[in-house]
Amino acid sequence: MTETGKVFIVGLGPGPDKWLVPEASAALAEADALIGYKPYADRVPERAGLERFPTDNRVELDRARHALALAQAGRKVAVVSGGDAGVFGMAAAVLEAVEQGEAVWRALDIQVVPGVSAVLAAAARLGAPLGHDFCVLSLSDNLKPWEIIAKRLRAAAEGDFVIALYNPASKARPRQIFDAFDLLRETKSGETPVAFARAVGRPDERIVLSDLATADPGLVDMATLVLIGSSETRFVARPGREPWLLTPRSYGLGR
């Protein structure tokens, strides 16, 4: 191992450059190797001196090990995720690879660069749905059993948190979001505001506002961030535009 190797774990934000933090830009400028799932790696402009290792491989641990091996060989590697790399992104995958891997990897210089997560971008687009306590869950059962997802959904409903759902559906998993809505409908009011915020900040952005009783989970895909309100969340009407979504800062103290 040389002294110069480094791994930057970089969140690219939800898409547009206006949400890429300067520290991420600096890391991408310093790196000489780029590793990421292709749709994310493709967001980083080509430049001389930056060797690209994009992959269609969905096995994140393989990508993480590749990055660590390159850093061990002295490379400065940027490992990129969409949104924030710490929220269902590559930060955990890289540190899992460190934990399981060669002892020398623990001495590598690894820096996690925070980013704008999808839930924060969606919240800003919708108004202020996260003005009070909230939970963030991934609905993917690739890495956890459905039972723990169901347990957490029940706990989030019991705590009356605003609930943000990542990875709500994919072609291989079209049913979880229906099951999740069925479960939440058992305990939460049908009038609870719901938002489907798809591809926020990108050209194919689509916002659907609804309520828990009538929301159609069939509109949800992998690029959709699903927000389900607390008992205090409400819409604030605007003339000629979609309403704002607001969870006020106070709770249970009357309006």
Place this chain on the structure above:
Amino acid sequence: MTETGKVFIVGLGPGPDKWLVPEASAALAEADALIGYKPYADRVPERAGLERFPTDNRVELDRARHALALAQAGRKVAVVSGGDAGVFGMAAAVLEAVEQGEAVWRALDIQVVPGVSAVLAAAARLGAPLGHDFCVLSLSDNLKPWEIIAKRLRAAAEGDFVIALYNPASKARPRQIFDAFDLLRETKSGETPVAFARAVGRPDERIVLSDLATADPGLVDMATLVLIGSSETRFVARPGREPWLLTPRSYGLGR
């Protein structure tokens, strides 16, 4: 009302410019009026054409109404928060003021700009503690009764979420964080990793790593982000440095 008034609600991130998103910089450059609690407003450099209305007033709704009145008069107003304005910041306060205020305010051009929230910056600093599902709670009972905070803490523990606590203590509220730890100790393992991440990214940053049984809530102040792990969260040792904090992406599937 002129056609040119606008309100930008801007999260400045946790402190350093490296975490200020370009959209926030652009909004601050376009604004001709700046409103914010003084410690946040002071972070925005002075420049000709930007009139400052800093305040020591802790009543956020007053600040929000001031911003809306200025925008109604044609001003371009930047309302600033630390971190992300949507997470216990000014976005909810401004939309509450819209909801309660003059009908014409609903037609104002209001834009929420997302930012790097304290929890994301702390997570990046610590490793990957948010690699799996998590909850974000404010411990302040200024705007909600303690009973709802306790209910949510119990639900978060029941769901085995990673728990991030904002506003854990202040001079006026020194006891809540002790009560919260007492409550969590009833149900969660004493070996659960705990992190106190104070002022991450700022000169007075201080990180304390511990576990639920032995963590001292007396170390916590208003600038501290408290992270409490799930049953899967663990430390990953590094030679000569503090360990990483990791919540792996998988759950209940063995290591």
